[in-house]
Amino acid sequence: MYLVCSFAVQLQELAAVMTVPSFQNFVTVLTGWAFARRKTVTGMVTAAGVAGKRHHAAFHRFFAQASWSLDALGLAVFKLLEPWLDNGTVFLAIDDTLARKRGLKTFGVGMHHDPLLSSRGKAITNWGHSWVVLGVIVRFPGWPKRVFCLPILFRLYLNEQAAARARRVRRSRPELAVEMLHILCESRKNRRFHAIADSAYGGQSVLCALPTNCDLTSRLVLDARLYALAAPRSPGCKGRPRKRGEKLPTPAEMLQGRTRRLTLDQYGRRDRVRVAETAACVYAAPHRLLRVVAVEPLTGGRPRQAFYSTDHAATAQQVLTWYAQRWSIEVAFHDSKTHLGFEEPQGWTRRAVERTAPLAMLLYSLIVNWFAGEGHRHYRPPLTSWYVKPHASFGDMLATLRRQSIRELTFAWGLHGPGSQKILQTLENLTSLAA
Numbered sequence: 001m002y003l004v005c006s007f008a009v010q011l012q013e014l015a016a017v018m019t020v021p022s023f024q025n026f027v028t029v030l031t032g033w034a035f036a037r038r039k040t041v042t043g044m045v046t047a048a049g050v051a052g053k054r055h056h057a058a059f060h061r062f063f064a065q066a067s068w069s070l071d072a073l074g075l076a077v078f079k080l081l082e083p084w085l086d087n088g089t090v091f092l093a094i095d096d097t098l099a100r101k102r103g104l105k106t107f108g109v110g111m112h113h114d115p116l117l118s119s120r121g122k123a124i125t126n127w128g129h130s131w132v133v134l135g136v137i138v139r140f141p142g143w144p145k146r147v148f149c150l151p152i153l154f155r156l157y158l159n160e161q162a163a164a165r166a167r168r169v170r171r172s173r174p175e176l177a178v179e180m181l182h183i184l185c186e187s188r189k190n191r192r193f194h195a196i197a198d199s200a201y202g203g204q205s206v207l208c209a210l211p212t213n214c215d216l217t218s219r220l221v222l223d224a225r226l227y228a229l230a231a232p233r234s235p236g237c238k239g240r241p242r243k244r245g246e247k248l249p250t251p252a253e254m255l256q257g258r259t260r261r262l263t264l265d266q267y268g269r270r271d272r273v274r275v276a277e278t279a280a281c282v283y284a285a286p287h288r289l290l291r292v293v294a295v296e297p298l299t300g301g302r303p304r305q306a307f308y309s310t311d312h313a314a315t316a317q318q319v320l321t322w323y324a325q326r327w328s329i330e331v332a333f334h335d336s337k338t339h340l341g342f343e344e345p346q347g348w349t350r351r352a353v354e355r356t357a358p359l360a361m362l363l364y365s366l367i368v369n370w371f372a373g374e375g376h377r378h379y380r381p382p383l384t385s386w387y388v389k390p391h392a393s394f395g396d397m398l399a400t401l402r403r404q405s406i407r408e409l410t411f412a413w414g415l416h417g418p419g420s421q422k423i424l425q426t427l428e429n430l431t432s433l434a435a
Helices: 005-012 020-035 041-048 057-064 070-084 160-166 173-187 316-324 327-340 350-373 394-411 420-434
Strands: 089-100 110-113 125-138 148-157 192-197 214-220 260-266 269-282 285-297 305-309
Touching (some): 005 394, 041 057, 070 173, 070 350, 148 350, 214 316, 305 316
Parallel strands (some): 089 192
Antiparallel strands (some): 125 148
8 A cells, every 4th residue: 555646745854854664664554544543553554454464562662762853853754844834933833732541551551531521510630641732833725714722832731650660850841841942942032932822831830931932822711810011110210120010900800891703714603702901920930921812702602711921012802813713733633533543553672662652643733734735625524414514524535645546556557448447436435435
């Protein structure tokens, strides 16, 4: 089995970060990953058609022992995405997701919060891996209103028990997020980045450690202490200089004063809200001026919320629009688990665990990038009278990649004579149903 040539061409851009044997194994693994029903290494080897031709241990060693860097591979994928990005600010999304696992000997497993099973009244934990993911937010010309988050960098979070078993220093999720931000921002020092994250990554451990060429938009608690910038020190004044200026109203108190109304198109809906905004500093970062926005929805039934951005010149509507783009990373998590088996790999050693699952999300980024550049020309929406898709889902993108790969393979057979076109058409229809 082979992937379509247009997809293989973009994979060649990643060859520089691996040795030739490792890259050949990498292409074989991605080919099997795109076609396999069960996303295990042996399942990929079988789907790629190399079972019995090469020993499966070579592909296990690709994850567990081969000399290649996941960060370098992620930066190479970012380079593939750069033609789609504007020359201005590059927006990033940061979040974590749970990959449920079984077994006690798998590296890094532990009990973590399960957002799918938990409710507002009861938190439920589950056994597995907690991944902190950084993705690039992209708007493709073909779908200007649709936002994609394409993951490129990954870190496995270890709780206290897992860190003790592995004899490693425990680092929090925000610390891992800051590490990934520094890796990306230092690789592109001439670019401006803007990270978007929820309140778990909006505290002082991230806000006070941002790279110099990176901004942050996140949530704020409604009773946050806000201050003005400290006034310049007067000549001749004695004593320690003030760190903070006068105290300002909290976001909850801001909504009790004068506000204005906005109509926002977010999350696929149109809502009216009442907003109040100000430029202020939080207690933990008294020298960094923020744009603070307090929101009270008038429609939709959402609770009152507060947001902030380190871009203090932004408007309230810009801050709310930026934060709404964060949802795209949740879509990437869902599609990677549903269609690419992010939770299915069964490696248990440290390097195998840290490399195998992230490759599913890198494949997600590569497939979306291929579909935006080439695959959309071959997309055939389902012809049904009861449902019309406004745009292709990721499942459609993956099905298009599979269909085009098999179509290219069957046409290479060079069938001629009566009935050859019917044979090719039948194979293509069967492929579409299987995809």
